[in-house]
Amino acid sequence: MSKHDSDHPHPLGWRLTPARWAVAILALAAIVVSLWHLEGERRGIVIEPLPGTGTTPATVYRLKDAPPAPVVIVSHGFAGSRQLMQASSLTLARAGYSVVAFDYEGHGRNPVPMSGDVASPDGTALLLMDETKRVTDTALAQPWADGRAAILAHSMGSYIAIRQAKVDDRLAATVAVAMSSDDVTPTQPRNLLIVNGEWEGRLVPDALESLQMADPDAQFGATVGDPADGTGRRAVLAPNVEHIGVIYAPTMLREARAWLDATFGRPQTEGPVANMGGWIALMLTGIVALGWPLARLRERTHDPRPEPLSRKRFLVVALLPAVLVPLALAPFDTRFLPVLVADYLALHFALYGVVALALLASWGEVKWPGRAELRRILILAGLVAFYGICVFGLAVDRYVMSFYPVPVRGLIIAAMALGTVPYMLSDALMVEGGRAPLWRSATARGAFLVSLGLATALDFERLFFLLIILPVVLVFFLLFGMMGGWVGRATARPAGAGIGLGLFLAWALGVTFPLFQA
Template sequence: MGLSRLTPAQWLVAILAVVAIVLSVWRLEADRAGLVIGPLPGPTPATVYRPANGVPAPVVIISHGFAGSRQLMESFSLTLARAGYAAVAFDYEGHGRNRMPMSGDLDRIEGTTQLLKAETRRVTDAALAQPWAEGRVAILGHSMASDIVIRQALADPRIEATVAVSMFSEAVTPDSPRNLLIVAGAWESFLAREALRVLRLSDPEADMGQTIGDPAQGTGRRAVLAPNVEHVGVLYAPTTMRETRAWLDAAFGRESAGPVADRGGWIALLLVGIVALAWPLARLGGKSRAARPATLSRGRFLCVALVPAVAVPLMLWPFDTRFLPVLVADYLALHFALYGALALGLLVWWGEVRRPGRDEALRILGLAGLVAFFGIGVFGMAMDRYVSSFFPTPERLVLIAAMAAGAVPFMLSDSLMVEGGRAPLWRGVLARGAFLGSLGLAVALDFERLFFLLIILPVVLVFFLLFGTVGGWVGRASGRPAAVGLGLGLFLAWALGVTFPLFQAT
C-alpha cells in the first residue's frame, strides 16, 4: 500500500502540512465573514467588498501595481470593508482577468498613464452609480498605480483622499492632491526617501509619522514606514492597514476599531504547507527502479552551467525579439529556449542523455503531468484565491504556449544537470545562480528594452527556491530527472504566462 512507504518523518510532515493548510484556509476565509463580496458592473473586472448591513458607504477605489491584480490588494479590501467602507478593487488593462491589453507609450505621461487614468475613472463612475455608494470617494494605489491614483486625484475633484503605497510620482505639489497618505516599506530605501521628500514639500521640517495639515479640511498629508517589509510585504503589513484605515476615517469624519486583515503570515503558512506536502506525496509512488543518471564530471558541469549563461545574452543582444503582445516575455521565452538548447546540446554531445524506451517514456510523461498538476492545480489554486491572478484569460494561452516552448527545454536541462536533485547542493545553487546572472547580463546589455525583466526576476527566484526543492524531492524519489524537468517547465511557463502584463503598442 502506498501509505506504508512513508517514513515516520514523512508522516509527521504530511500531518503538519495538512494542519497548516486547513488552519490557514480557515483563517483566511474568516476575514470574509459578514461581508458582501461580488462583481462591479462594467467592462473592467472589479470586485466589491462591503458590509452586509446595506447602509450606503463611502467608496474606496483600490488599484494594484505592475504585474499585479486585485487579489494582491485584498488585505486593503477586507480591512476597509470591515471598517464600513465599500472597497472596489479592479484589474488594470493587461493584468489579471482584464482581457484588454495595455497600450500607449509607456515612456510618456501622455501615453499609457492617460489610458490607465481613464480606466480608473470608469471604475469610479461605475462604483458611485451603485445604491450602496453614499457619494464620497477615496482612491488607493500601489507602486505603478501610486502615480496613476495621484494624477487621477488631481484630475477628479470628487476624490477626497488618496493613499499611495510604495509611491513614486512627480505630480505631487505642496498642496495637491487632497489628504495624501504615503506608506513605504522600511526596506524600500529609495521609496522611503521619496516619501519623506514629498512630505517636506508641504513642511520642510516635517518627519516620518507626522501629520501635516488637517484631513477634515482636505489639507492633510502624512508619510509613514511599515517596519520590516519590502515592496510586496508592505501590502500585508498591519501598519499599512491601520494607517490606511485611520487616514480615511480622519478624512471622512468616521471612527473604526477592531483588528485589521493581517493575512501575510497565513498566506505564507498556506503556501509552505502545500510545498511541504510534496515531500511525502513524492514518496507514495514507491522507490524507482529507474537507473540513476550518471554524474557529470566537474569540468563538464561547469561548462554546461556557465557557457549558456554568458553566450545566450550575447547571442540575442543584436536582435529585435519582440514578437508577442506582452512586455519582455518574448525575450524571456527566447532566452529560456536558447539556454536550454545549448545546455541540452552539450549533454547530448557528451552522451549524458539517453533515449528512454517506450514504457519508460510513458512513466516520465505521467510523472511530469503529476508534477505540473500539483504546481498549476494545487499551488495555483491557492495563489489565485489569496495572492494574485493565476488562472488565465483565453488571450494568455498563446503566451503560456510560447513560454512553454522555452521553459520546458530550460528546466529539462536544469534537472538533468542536477540529476533530479541528487547532485551536490552547490551544483544546484550554481546552475540556478548562473541563469539569474544571465538574465542580469541581458538587462545590462539593453537596459531600456529589458528593464521590466528586473520585476520578473523575483518570480523566477521564488520558483527556484520553492519548486526547485519540490523537484529535488520528486527526482530523488523517482529517479527520473527528465520527468521533473518537463513538469516544472510547464508549471514555470504557466506562472510566467499569467504574470506578465499583456501589451499591445498603438
C-alpha cells in the same frame, strides 16, 4: 534514506517513513489552519462583481445590509491584480466602506492589453487614468455609494492614483502605498497619506520629500494640515517590510483606515485589521512541504544512478550558455508576443535549454527513453504540473494574485512552455534530479539568473522589465526547484520532474507578465 524506503514497492501509504508521515500531517494542519483564518477574514463581507465597467474586471467588498457609504477605489501595482490588495479591501469593507478593487488593462483577468508609451507620462498612464475614472463613475452610481470617494493604491497604482486625484474632485483622499511619484505638490492631491515600507530603499526619502513640500520640518509620523478640510498630509514607514510586504503590514492598514475616517468625518474605527500575510505564507509553505511526502507515493524505480558529470563538464554546461545566450540574442528584435519582455524570456529559456541539452547529448548524458519509460516520464510530468497549477495555483489565485488566465494568455503560456520545458529539462539533468551536491544546483541556477542580468545590461531600455521578473524566477528555483529534487530523488526520473516544472513555470510566468500591445 531508510531501508524501508528503499525496499520493493509497498501499498501506497506504506512507503512513507514516520518522518514523512509527520511532515504530511504538519503540512496539512498548516494548510487547514491557514485556510480557516483566511476565510475568516472574508466572513460577513459581501464579495461580488461590479457590473457596468466594460472590459475592466472589478470586485465589490462591503458589509451586508449596510447603509450607503463612501466608496474606496483600490488599485494594484505593476504585474499585480485585485487579489493582491485583499487585505486593504477587507479591512476597509469591515470598517463600513464600500470598496471596489479592479484589474488594470493588461493585468489579472483584464483581457485588454496595456498600450501607449509606458515611459511617457502622456502615454500608458493616461489610459490607465481613464480606466480608473470609468471604475469610479460606475461605483458612485451604485445604491451602496453615498456620493463620496477616495482611492488607495500600491506602487504603479499610486502613480496613477495621484495623477487621477489631481483632476477628479470626487476623490477626497489618496492613500499611496509604496509610493513612487513625482506628481505630488504642496497641495495636490488632497488629503495625501503615504505609507512606504521601511526596507524600500530610495522610496523612503522620496516619501519624506513629498511630505516636506507642505512643511519642511515635518518628519515621518507627523500630520500636516487637516484631513477634515482637504489639506491633510502624512507620511508613515511600516516597520520591517519591503515593497510587497507593506501591502499586508498592520501599520499600513490601520493608517489607511484612520486616514479615511478622518477625511470623511466618521468615528475612528477600532478593532483589528485583516491579518493575511503570515497566514498566506504558512499556507503556501504547507503546500510546498506536502510535496516531500507526496513524492514518495509514486512507485520508485531501482535503476542504478547514472554516472554524474565530471566537474569540468558540469561547469561547461552550466556556465557556457549563461554567456553565449545573451550575446547571441542581443542583435535580434525578439518582440513577437503582446506582452512585455515575455517573448524575449521565452527565447532565452529555449536557447539556454537547447545549448545545455546539446552539450549533454554530445557527452552521452541524454538518451531517448523507450515507450514504456517515456509514458512514465510524461505521467510524472503531468502530476508535477498538476500539483503546481491546480493545487498551489488555486491557493495563489484566491488569496494572492490572479493565477488562472483569460483566453488571450493561452498563447503566451504556450510560447513560454516552448522555452521553459527544454530549460527545466536540462536543469534537471544537470543536477541529476536533485542528487547532485548543493553547489552544483546553486551554480547552475545562479548562472541562469546572471545570464538574464547580462541580457538586461546589453539592452537596458528594452529589457528593463526583466529585472522585475528575476525575483519570481529566484523564488521558483528556491521552492519548486527543491520540490523537483524531491520528485527526482524519489523516482529516479529527473526528466519527468524537469518537464513538469517547466510546464508550471510557463504557466506562472504567462499569467504574471502584463499584456502589452504597442
